Amino acid sequence: xxxxxxxxxxxxxxxxxxxxxxxxxxxxxxxxxxxxxxxxxxxxxxxxxxxxxxxxxxxxxxxxxxxxxxxxxxxxxxxxxxxxxxxxxxxxxxxxxxxxxxxxxxxxxxxxxxxxxxxxxxxxxxxxxxxxxxxxxxxxxxxxxxxxxxxxxxxxxxxxxxxxxxxxxxxxxxxxxxxxxxxxxxxxxxxxxxxxxxxxxxxxxxxxxxxxxxxxxxxxxxxxxxxxxxxxxxxxxxxxxxxxxxxxxxxxxxxxxxxxxxxxxxxxxxxxxxxxxxxxxxxxxxxxxxxxxxxxxxxxxxxxxxxxxxxxxxxxxxxxxxxxxxxxxxxxxxxxxxxxxxxxxxxxxxxxxxxxxxxxxxxxxxxxxxxxxxxxxxxxxxxxxxxxxxxxxxxxxxxxxxxxxxxxxxxxxxxxxxxxxxxxxxxxxxxxxxxxxxxxxxxxxxxxxxxxxxxxxxxxxxxxxxxxxxxxxxxxxxxxxxxxxxxxxxxxxxxxxxxxxxxxxxxxxxxxxxxxxxxxxxxxxxxxxxxxxxxxxxxxxxxxxxxxxxxxxxxxxxxxxxxxxxxxxxxxxxxxxxxxxxxxxxxxxxxxxxxxx
Amino acid sequence: xxxxxxxxxxxxxxxxxxxxxxxxxxxxxxxxxxxxxxxxxxxxxxxxxxxxxxxxxxxxxxxxxxxxxxxxxxxxxxxxxxxxxxxxxxxxxxxxxxxxxxxxxxxxxxxxxxxxxxxxxxxxxxxxxxxxxxxxxxxxxxxxxxxxxxxxxxxxxxxxxxxxxxxxxxxx
Numbered sequence: 001x002x003x004x005x006x007x008x009x010x011x012x013x014x015x016x017x018x019x020x021x022x023x024x025x026x027x028x029x030x031x032x033x034x035x036x037x038x039x040x041x042x043x044x045x046x047x048x049x050x051x052x053x054x055x056x057x058x059x060x061x062x063x064x065x066x067x068x069x070x071x072x073x074x075x076x077x078x079x080x081x082x083x084x085x086x087x088x089x090x091x092x093x094x095x096x097x098x099x100x101x102x103x104x105x106x107x108x109x110x111x112x113x114x115x116x117x118x119x120x121x122x123x124x125x126x127x128x129x130x131x132x133x134x135x136x137x138x139x140x141x142x143x144x145x146x147x148x149x150x151x152x153x154x155x156x157x158x159x160x161x162x163x164x165x166x167x168x169x170x171x172x173x174x175x176x177x178x179x180x181x182x183x184x185x186x187x188x189x190x191x192x193x194x195x196x197x198x199x200x201x202x203x204x205x206x207x208x209x210x211x212x213x214x215x216x217x218x219x220x221x222x223x224x225x226x227x228x229x230x231x232x233x234x235x236x237x238x239x240x241x242x243x244x245x246x247x248x249x250x251x252x253x254x255x256x257x258x259x260x261x262x263x264x265x266x267x268x269x270x271x272x273x274x275x276x277x278x279x280x281x282x283x284x285x286x287x288x289x290x291x292x293x294x295x296x297x298x299x300x301x302x303x304x305x306x307x308x309x310x311x312x313x314x315x316x317x318x319x320x321x322x323x324x325x326x327x328x329x330x331x332x333x334x335x336x337x338x339x340x341x342x343x344x345x346x347x348x349x350x351x352x353x354x355x356x357x358x359x360x361x362x363x364x365x366x367x368x369x370x371x372x373x374x375x376x377x378x379x380x381x382x383x384x385x386x387x388x389x390x391x392x393x394x395x396x397x398x399x400x401x402x403x404x405x406x407x408x409x410x411x412x413x414x415x416x417x418x419x420x421x422x423x424x425x426x427x428x429x430x431x432x433x434x435x436x437x438x439x440x441x442x443x444x445x446x447x448x449x450x451x452x453x454x455x456x457x458x459x460x461x462x463x464x465x466x467x468x469x470x471x472x473x474x475x476x477x478x479x480x481x482x483x484x485x486x487x488x489x490x491x492x493x494x495x496x497x498x499x500x501x502x503x504x505x506x507x508x509x510x511x512x513x514x515x516x517x518x519x520x521x522x523x524x525x526x527x528x529x530x531x532x533x534x535x536x537x538x539x540x541x542x543x544x545x546x547x548x549x550x551x552x553x554x555x556x557x558x559x560x561x562x563x564x565x566x567x568x569x570x571x572x573x574x575x576x577x578x579x580x581x582x583x584x585x586x587x588x589x590x591x592x593x594x595x596x597x
Numbered sequence: 598x599x600x601x602x603x604x605x606x607x608x609x610x611x612x613x614x615x616x617x618x619x620x621x622x623x624x625x626x627x628x629x630x631x632x633x634x635x636x637x638x639x640x641x642x643x644x645x646x647x648x649x650x651x652x653x654x655x656x657x658x659x660x661x662x663x664x665x666x667x668x669x670x671x672x673x674x675x676x677x678x679x680x681x682x683x684x685x686x687x688x689x690x691x692x693x694x695x696x697x698x699x700x701x702x703x704x705x706x707x708x709x710x711x712x713x714x715x716x717x718x719x720x721x722x723x724x725x726x727x728x729x730x731x732x733x734x735x736x737x738x739x740x741x742x743x744x745x746x747x748x749x750x751x752x753x754x755x756x757x758x759x760x761x762x763x764x765x766x767x768x769x
Contacts, residue, residue, distance in 0.1 A: 017752070017756070018752075021748065021751070021752045021755070023627050024627050024751075024755070025732075025733045025748055025751065026627065026628040026732055026733070027733070027734075027748070040689060040690070041689070047689065047690075047693050048693065048697065050690065050693070051624070051690065051693040051694055051697050051701070052697065052700070052701065052704065052759075053755075053759060054623075054624040054627060054690075055620055055624060055694070055697075055701045055704075055705065056704075056705070056708070056755070056758060056759055056762070057623070057624075057627060057755070058619070058620040058621075058622075058623030058624050058627075058632070059620055059705045059708055060708075060723065060727050060758075061619075061623050061629060061632060061727055062616055062619050062620060062623070063708070063712075063727070064723070064724050064727035064728040065619075065728070515666075515669060515688070516688065517662050517665065517666055518658065518661055518662040518665045518688070518691050518692065518695065519658070519662060520654075520658045520695075530651060530654065532662075
């Protein structure tokens with residue numbers, strides 16, 4: 001072979017040899033890639049050679065597969081067992097040989113699990129370890145519980161007496177702890193419990209990629225830094241929060257979080273068992289409940305305030321200036337200034353009334369950095385002034401996540417009878433007739449090897465209703481159109497499936513080719529009942545969109561005539577601009593700038 | 598057909614097409630490492646979808662369809678430089694493979710005989726290059742050879758094999 005190369009049967013350009021060699025050696029440069037692509041696109045013989053040669057390369061890979069793994073090391077002398085299969089199935093490994101020991105058993109060491117003494121020793125050691133762990137857990141629980149009880153009592157006592165911190169020592173410290181707002185307690189990472197989950201995301205972009213969520217479950221202490229978009233969090237307590245980017249938010253507990261910057265809207269359903277809660281409640285009871293009650297109220301902390309829910313829907317915004325704004329859509333909230341600890345206990349006791357307010361429906365409050373609270377009510381008619389500014393800001397909250405909705409697109413032949421022209425699908429071209437004029441595709445009857453027509457879902461389309469034979473080796477182009485608005489075009493996802501007699505060569509969305517999965521040309525029993533799926537997530541435009549299918553009739557070598565037909569089912573989902581506007585709380589007129597992309 | 602029988606049939610057919618599937622995948626991903634990884638992913642996906650397989654139809658086209666989609670996603674994920682085929686050509690090559698399937702099978706049956714016609718040195722070099730997971734360049738460095746020398750040797754050996762197969766087929 002080496003001295004007398006065989007007569008070459010296939011003439012192959014040297015350039016192509018070089019290119020395929022580069023491919024096999026994983027050394028193809030971008031310029032070579034472009035050249036190879038051009039050759040393969042336009043030259044059927046180059047394609048054929050490429051297929052044959054690369055199959056040889058692939059077969060060599062298979063042939064020598066495992067040769068590198070099973071190569072014996074220098075010190076080994078025994079050959080590899082020849083009986084092992086050459087492949088390894090993912091779900092089944094070769095079973096090891098069963099070896100029966102015929103020599104006498106070796107003596108069992110005293111510490112071994114197989115010896116009597118060793119077994120008892122191991123069992124007792126494990127028991128002792130478990131006992132120590134149990135004692136440790138019990139002591140932690142006992143101490144923690146006692147601390148909570150003491151702190152509760154101290155807080156209550158301090159409030160009742162009107163004093164700020166109570167006496168000194170432990171009781172004073174506990175009382176002080178009870179007075180001061182619960183500090184962020186960051187549990188260790190491994191102890192963080194799940195306090196909620198992400199229940200919706202729309203167009204989210206992340207200011208800090210390291211904080212991008214990788215799981216929908218939210219643990220205590222999780223931070224989010226949203227650059228834009230909307231994200232909904234549902235707490236295990238049932239509260240829902242919609243973050244609007246740009247926004248930085250930390251989930252501190254099952255009962256709230258810390259909004260460092262940006263805006264959110266929160267909705268908390270009032271607990272059913274507490275339907276008798278009076279509208280007015282004492283601040284003291286509120287504080288105690290908030291701190292240690294099982295039915296703790298939902299609260300959002302900001303750098304300057306704490307906004308506590310009283311069974312309501314509200315919005316909170318923190319500006320770059322550090323100013324916090326709270327707006328009540330429904331129900332009531334309490335707005336309290338953050339106590340920076342600079343005032344004395346007496347001052348705290350005396351001034352607590354000015355530092356806490358309760359807002360009702362349609363009321364807003366601004367808490368400035370220097371600790372002032374300004375409240376206002378949204379004027380009904382709108383108009384100039386600070387009230388209007390705050391009211392306008394109140395309207396800028398997204399109170400409900402936009403939802404995906406199916407958009408209008410038509411399956412082939414849906415709702416029609418055999419022989420009917422389909423108003424939504426046209427035959428627009430055929431490769432054997434350059435002057436072909438577009439015409440409606442017609443719902444056609446089909447033979448028994450095709451999936452039967454289903455007028456409720458979809459039906460086969462062809463040139464006429466009697467499944468007419470048409471020339472083979474010809475491409476027929478079917479087209480449908482659908483409308484999208486701007487928001488839908490940005491968010492649409494198309495999923496579809498088709499059946500074709502005989503083959504879909506191409507699918508184009510607005511002229512751009514989609515991936516068409518590999519599928520056969522239709523041989524064998526029941527072939528024309530085998531759906532092929534496809535999808536598109538980009539390439540949509542505002543206004544009319546066209547979707548085209550090139551259907552090839554016959555197989556690649558046939559020169560006869562035969563029936564040709566296409567059947568398609570489509571689903572497009574997206575978020576419409578109308579849906580977006582409906583979910584924003586401002587009047588549509590003043591929302592134009594919000595909706596614009 | 599009950600579930601157990603259907604699964605048994607599926608397994609039997611899958612074993613039979615295993616080699617062909619690897620070949621299909623390796624044409625789409627000529628780099629050894631990519632081919633193996635892609636092959637594993639494709640196999641897992643095929644096994645996941647075993648209930649979707651219609652036993653009245655041949656398995657290889659169905660499995661190749663799944664493998665092609667897996668390849669597409671794999672390359673999107675990997676984003677490696679110098680990928681031999683872009684997305685559109687994936688479809689072109691895959692379709693060619695399908696059309697030439699019978700011819701490819703017939704040709705590759707000649708491969709063992711053609712391998713025997715290589716010299717010992719050529720066979721060993723081929724084994725080294727095709728059994729290792731590293732690049733040819735790294736292999737050349739390990740053998741203290743200029744990579745271009747190794748490329749040329751490999752190209753010659755592959756040509757010899759290709760022509761040997763061509764000749765054997767033509768003479769039949």
